[in-house]
Amino acid sequence: MNDQERLEAFEAFARDVRDELEQTNARMEELRVAGRVKTATYRQLFALRMTLKDIDRRLEEHGL
Numbered sequence: 001m002n003d004q005e006r007l008e009a010f011e012a013f014a015r016d017v018r019d020e021l022e023q024t025n026a027r028m029e030e031l032r033v034a035g036r037v038k039t040a041t042y043r044q045l046f047a048l049r050m051t052l053k054d055i056d057r058r059l060e061e062h063g064l
Contacts, residue, residue, distance in 0.1 A: 014056075014064045021052040 001009070024045050031042045 010059075010064055014059045017052055017055050017059065021049065021056060024049045024052060 028045045036042055
C-alpha cells in the first residue's frame with residue numbers, strides 16, 4: 001500500500017467514525033425523547049459515543 005492509498009484509507013476511516021458518531025447521537029436522542037435514558041441500550045450507546053468521540057478527537061489532532 002503506497003502513501004496515497006494509506007491516506008485515503010485513513011480519510012475513509014475518519015468519515016466512517018464521524019458518520020457512526022452522528023448516527024449514535026441520533027439514536028440516543030430518540031431514546032432520550034422517549035424517556036428511555038436508563039435502559040441498557042442507551043448506556044451502551046453512551047459508551048460507544050464516548051469511544052467514537054475519543055477516536056474523532058485523536059483523528060483531528062492528526063489533521064484527519
